[in-house]
Amino acid sequence: MRIYSIATVLIIPFAAAFVYIIYIGYNNSDYLNPINYWLLPLLIIIVILFLFTPQINHWWHKRNPPKLASFIIRWLETHSEFYNRLSDQDKTKFRDRLSVHLESREFSFMREEKENLPEDFKAIIAHNLIQLTFGQDDYLLDPYERVVAYNHPFPSPKKQFLHNAEVDHEDGVILISTEQLFPAMLDKHNYYNVGMHAYVEAYLNKHNKLSLPSLPEDISVKLEEISQHDFTKVRETVGYETENLHIIVINYFFIFPNRFKEMLPELYKSYANIFNQQP
Numbered sequence: 524m525r526i527y528s529i530a531t532v533l534i535i536p537f538a539a540a541f542v543y544i545i546y547i548g549y550n551n552s553d554y555l556n557p558i559n560y561w562l563l564p565l566l567i568i569i570v571i572l573f574l575f576t577p578q579i580n581h582w583w584h585k586r587n588p589p590k591l592a593s594f595i596i597r598w599l600e601t602h603s604e605f606y607n608r609l610s611d612q613d614k615t616k617f618r619d620r621l622s623v624h625l626e627s628r629e630f631s632f633m634r635e636e637k638e639n640l641p642e643d644f645k646a647i648i649a650h651n652l653i654q655l656t657f658g659q660d661d662y663l664l665d666p667y668e669r670v671v672a673y674n675h676p677f678p679s680p681k682k683q684f685l686h687n688a689e690v691d692h693e694d695g696v697i698l699i700s701t702e703q704l705f706p707a708m709l710d711k712h713n714y715y716n717v718g719m720h721a722y723v724e725a726y727l728n729k730h731n732k733l734s735l736p737s738l739p740e741d742i743s744v745k746l747e748e749i750s751q752h753d754f755t756k757v758r759e760t761v762g763y764e765t766e767n768l769h770i771i772v773i774n775y776f777f778i779f780p781n782r783f784k785e786m787l788p789e790l791y792k793s794y795a796n797i798f799n800q801q802p
Contacts, residue, residue: 534572541565589622595646602709605654605777605802617653620662624649629669633677640672647708648672648699651718654777655726658800666695667725673700676762686762688717690724697721703760711778712751715760719774727767735769736793742772749775749782777802 544562596618599606606617630640630648640648648670656662667690676685677700687700699718707714727733739745743754757771758764765771776783776794780802784791795801 534569537565537568537572541569589626591618591622591646592642595621595643598643598646599650603650605657606650608802613657617657620657621646621649621653624653624663627663627668631669631671633671633673640670644672644701645670647705648701648718650708651716652722654802655719655722655798658798664722664725664729667697667729669694669696671696671698673698673702675702676700682763684762688721688724688761690721690728692725692728697725715752715757716774716778717761719777720761720765720770723770723773724767727770727773733797735797736790738768738772738790739787742768745786746772746775749779749786 541562544565599618606614609617625642625645628649630645632638632640632644652664653662656664676687677698678684678686679689679691679698681691682689687703689698690696691698699721703714704716704718707716707718727735746752747754772790773794776791780791791801
């Protein structure tokens with residue numbers, strides 16, 4: 524039997540003991556009974572466990588990953604080229620990492636009011652991060668702990684114009700338009716993947732001391748040949764100029780690995796070393 528909230532399991536015996544002592548005290552007029560002195564320590568333990576429930580559950584899930592829903596596994600088997608290239612052992616690793624990520628991050632859907640994001644939506648978005656960090660032990664990309672999805676291009680306080688992807692580095696938030704992302708997960712040649720774009724930006728910001736390779740002068744031409752994307756439209760898709768061009772190049776490294784390796788072998792080798800994988 525899988526335990527989905529180890530913190531709750533830990534709280535129950537302390538809470539039961541707390542209630543039992545109160546019950547004993549209610550039926551006993553001796554308020555100096557030594558058993559009553561356990562009330563404060565028990566209350567402190569319960570409060571600590573309650574306050575640190577997310578961290579405790581995250582620790583537990585990393586060691587005991589929850590099982591992914593069958594419809595998410597079917598989506599991976601049907602639509603994920605990366606997942607289907609993996610060995611059986613690595614497929615298990617991918618599913619476990621995805622389930623831990625889904626349990627440990629806050630996903631919300633911005634409509635007229637903030638809503639919870641459906642599980643399959645969460646998995647499609649998070650797939651990009653699990654692919655990006657698959658070759659590394661630190662795969663959760665702390666402190667980016669929140670994902671906000673829109674079903675259309677959106678403005679934000681820091682970018683007050685319509686765009687499809689943004690990373691708020693101060694608050695640790697990934698913002699994505701599913702209107703652009705979901706088609707890209709199914710048709711990579713006609714849509715630019717803004718989900719991978721946002722996660723790569725967050726990754727490079729977290730690992731800001733990485734020694735990134737130099738990019739060739741004709742990189743935009745090469746990327747167009749690799750992806751079949753009009754490079755000028757990538758900026759339009761994101762919604763603003765991407766200052767660090769490596770964000771786009773790394774995106775293509777993961778999304779079009781075979782063509783990337785063929786067209787840019789030295790760059791492919793450099794990124795493969797950085798991310799400890801050859802997608």
